[in-house]
Amino acid sequence: MCGIVGAVAQRNIVPVLIEGLRRLEYRGYDSCGVAIVTAAGPQRMRSVARVAELEDQVREARFEGVTGIAHTRWATHGAPTVNNAHPIFSRDALAIVHNGIIENYESLRETLRGKGYEFVSQTDTEVIAHLIHSLYQGDLFAAVREAVQQLAGAYAIGVVHKDQPHTVVGARAGSPLVVGHGEGGNFIASDALAIAGSAKSISYLEEGDVCEVTLEGVRIVDRAGNPAERVARDVQAYSGAVELGPYRHYMQKEIFEQPRAISDTIPADAAFDPVQFGDTAAEVFRGIDSILILACGTSYYAGLTAKYWLESVAKIRTEVEIASEYRYRESVPNPRALVVTISQSGETADTLAALKHAQSLGMEQTLAVCNVATSAMVRLTSLRFLTHAGREIGVASTKAFTTQLVGLFILAVTLGKLRGHVSAQQEDAYLKALRHLPAALNGVLALEPQIIAWSQEFARKENALFLGRGLHYPIALEGALKLKEISYIHAEAYPAGELKHGPLALVTEAMPVVTVAPNDALLEKLKSNMQEVRARGGELYVFADADTHIASEEGIHVIRMPEHYGLLSPILHVVPLQLLAYHTACTRGTDVDKPRNLAKSVTVE
Ligand code: G6P
Numbered sequence: 001m002c003g004i005v006g007a008v009a010q011r012n013i014v015p016v017l018i019e020g021l022r023r024l025e026y027r028g029y030d031s032c033g034v035a036i037v038t039a040a041g042p043q044r045m046r047s048v049a050r051v052a053e054l055e056d057q058v059r060e061a062r063f064e065g066v067t068g069i070a071h072t073r074w075a076t077h078g079a080p081t082v083n084n085a086h087p088i089f090s091r092d093a094l095a096i097v098h099n100g101i102i103e104n105y106e107s108l109r110e111t112l113r114g115k116g117y118e119f120v121s122q123t124d125t126e127v128i129a130h131l132i133h134s135l136y137q138g139d140l141f142a143a144v145r146e147a148v149q150q151l152a153g154a155y156a157i158g159v160v161h162k163d164q165p166h167t168v169v170g171a172r173a174g175s176p177l178v179v180g181h182g183e184g185g186n187f188i189a190s191d192a193l194a195i196a197g198s199a200k201s202i203s204y205l206e207e208g209d210v211c212e213v214t215l216e217g218v219r220i221v222d223r224a225g226n227p228a229e230r231v232a233r234d235v236q237a238y239s240g241a242v243e244l245g246p247y248r249h250y251m252q253k254e255i256f257e258q259p260r261a262i263s264d265t266i267p268a269d270a271a272f273d274p275v276q277f278g279d280t281a282a283e284v285f286r287g288i289d290s291i292l293i294l295a296c297g298t299s300y301y302a303g304l305t306a307k308y309w310l311e312s313v314a315k316i317r318t319e320v321e322i323a324s325e326y327r328y329r330e331s332v333p334n335p336r337a338l339v340v341t342i343s344q345s346g347e348t349a350d351t352l353a354a355l356k357h358a359q360s361l362g363m364e365q366t367l368a369v370c371n372v373a374t375s376a377m378v379r380l381t382s383l384r385f386l387t388h389a390g391r392e393i394g395v396a397s398t399k400a401f402t403t404q405l406v407g408l409f410i411l412a413v414t415l416g417k418l419r420g421h422v423s424a425q426q427e428d429a430y431l432k433a434l435r436h437l438p439a440a441l442n443g444v445l446a447l448e449p450q451i452i453a454w455s456q457e458f459a460r461k462e463n464a465l466f467l468g469r470g471l472h473y474p475i476a477l478e479g480a481l482k483l484k485e486i487s488y489i490h491a492e493a494y495p496a497g498e499l500k501h502g503p504l505a506l507v508t509e510a511m512p513v514v515t516v517a518p519n520d521a522l523l524e525k526l527k528s529n530m531q532e533v534r535a536r537g538g539e540l541y542v543f544a545d546a547d548t549h550i551a552s553e554e555g556i557h558v559i560r561m562p563e564h565y566g567l568l569s570p571i572l573h574v575v576p577l578q579l580l581a582y583h584t585a586c587t588r589g590t591d592v593d594k595p596r597n598l599a600k601s602v603t604v605e
Pocket of ligand 1: 344
C-alpha cells in the first residue's frame with residue numbers, strides 16, 4: 001500500500017526520503033517518487049520501477065533539497081504510470097503525496113474544473129492538490145485544514161508549497177501518519193520504521209489531525225482546530241534491512257522462522273493466565289457471553305480456526321466475520337460479546353473500521369491479536385495479545401498466521417479454564433503440546449524436499465482444489481489462498497463434505513486435489529470424499545498424519561506428517577501448504593515476495 005515520507009532539515013534530505021521509501025517497500029507498491037521544494041516551484045522525479053531505480057535517477061541528476069516529500073504508490077485511481085505517480089502537483093506551486101481514497105473526488109473535480117483547474121492525471125489525489133491550491137492565501141497549514149474538511153473518504157497526506165520552503169504540512173483520517181522529531185530536522189511518515197534513526201521520537205497523529213512540520217518544531221491541531229498534544233515516544237534505531245541469509249526469498253525465510261516465532265510467542269510462564277491479555281482481562285473475560293472475531297485475509301482464516309477452539313475448549317459461542325462485510329451490514333450488537341480483531345500489521349483499514357463500528361454499536365470489550373505493538377489496532381483495543389513473529393516482509397503471510405493461531409489457542413484455553421471447562425490435567429497437556437510445537441514444526445519443515453517434488457507437478461496446472469474438514473477446513477482455505485496469491489494458479493478450498501454440492505463437477509485428470517487429512521474423528525468421512533475424487537480421475541495430493549492409513553497408489557500421492565497433533569494440528573498442517581505454494585511459485589518464476597497487485601498492509605478500503 002502507499003507509503004509517505006516527508007522531511008524538513010538543514011541538510012540535503014533526499015537520501016533520508018529515499019531510505020524511508022526503501023523501508024516502506026515491503027508494504028507493496030507499483031510506482032514511486034520524490035519532490036523537493038525550490039523557490040521556482042517543486043521539482044520531482046518519479047519511477048514505475050523500484051525505489052532503487054528512483055535512487056539512481058536522483059543520484060545522476062544530483063537532485064537535492066532541504067525540504068521534500070516522497071511516496072510509494074499502490075494504484076487505486078488510475079493505472080501505475082509515471083504520470084499518475086506521486087508527488088502530484090498543482091500549478092507548479094504545490095506538491096502532495098497521498099495514501100487513501102477520496103470518495104467525493106468526482107464532485108470536487110467538477111467544482112475545481114469550474115474554477116479553471118486542469119487535471120493531468122487520473123488520480124483522486126489531484127483533486128486534493130488543486131483544492132488546497134485554490135484555498136491557499138499564504139498559509140499552507142490553514143489551507144490544508146480548510147481543504148480536509150471537504151474530503152470524504154480516507155487519507156494521509158503530505159504537502160509542500162514553493163512559497164514556504166521550510167514547511168511540510170500533514171493530515172490524516174482513516175490512513176496512518178506519524179510525525180518524527182529529530183535533531184536538525186523534523187519528519188512525517190506512514191510508519192515509524194520509515195524515519196527511525198533520523199527521528200529520535202515520534203508522535204502518532206489521531207483521526208482528523210493536521211500538523212505543520214518546520215525546522216523549529218511540529219504544530220498539531222485536532223479535527224476541531226484546537227491545539228493538540230500527541231505523546232512523543234522514543235523510536236528504536238532502525239535495525240537494518242532484514243537479512244535473507246541462506247534463503248532465496250523472505251517468504252521462504254519466514255516459513256523456516258516459524259519454530260522460533262512460535263517459541264517467542266508462547267509466554268514464558270503462566271501461559272493461560274488472563275493477565276497475558278491485559279490487567280483487566282480476568283474481569284472482562286468473566287463478563288462476556290460470546291465472541292465476535294473480525295479480520296481480513298489470512299488473519300480471517302486464523303479466526304475461523306479459532307472458532308473451533310473457542311467453542312470446543314472454552315464452550316463460548318463464537319462468530320467470525322470478514323471485517324469489510326461487518327462494517328457495512330446491519331447487525332445485532334451484543335454488548336456482552338468480546339470483539340477480537342486479528343491482524344498482522346494492526347493497520348488494515350477494513351479491520352480498524354470494523355472495530356470502530358463495533359465500538360460505536362456499544363461493544364466495549366475489545367481485544368487485538370496483533371504483531372505490531374505500536375499499531376493503531378493495539379492502541380484502539382482495551383486488551384491485546386502480541387504475537388512475536390518479528391517483521392514479516394513477504395506479502396503472503398506465513399509466520400504471522402501460525403503465531404496468531406498460537407495466541408488464539410492460548411485465548412481459548414484461558415477462557416476455558418476461567419469458565420471451568422479445562423481441568424488441571426488438560427491444561428498441563430495443552431501447555432506441553434504448545435511447548436513441543438517448535439520441535440514438531442522442525443519435523444514438518446524437513447518435508448521440504450518431498451514438497452518440492454510435488455510442486456513441479458503443480459507448476460504445470462492452472463487450477464487446484466483444496467479439501468479439509470472441521471478444524472482443517474480453514475487450513476485448506478489458507479492453502480488455496482497461498483497458492484493463488486503467489487503462483488497465480490486458480491485455487492479454491494471446500495469443506496470436503498460439500499464436494500458433492502458443486503466442486504465435484506470440476507474434477508478431471510487435470511485437477512489436482514490437495515487434501516488435508518489428519519487422523520481425527522472426521523478421517524473416515526474424508527476418505528470417502530477422496531474416493532469420490534478418484535472415481536472421477538482426479539489426482540489426490542494428501543497430507544496425512546504418521547498414523548493415518550492412507551497409502552500412496554496410482555492417482556494418490558501421500559506425504560506423512562511426522563506426528564499427530566490433536567487440537568493444535570492446524571498449526572502443523574498449514575506449513576506444508578505454505579511450502580507447496582512457495583515452491584510452485586518459484587518454479588513458475590513469479591515475484592514471490594511481492595506478488596502482482598497485492599500489498600502487505602492494506603491501508604485503504
Ligand atoms: C493483505 C496481506 C495478507 C494479510 C491481509 C490482512 O491482504 O497481503 O497477507 O493476511 O492483508 O492483513 P493484516 O495485517 O490485517 O493481518
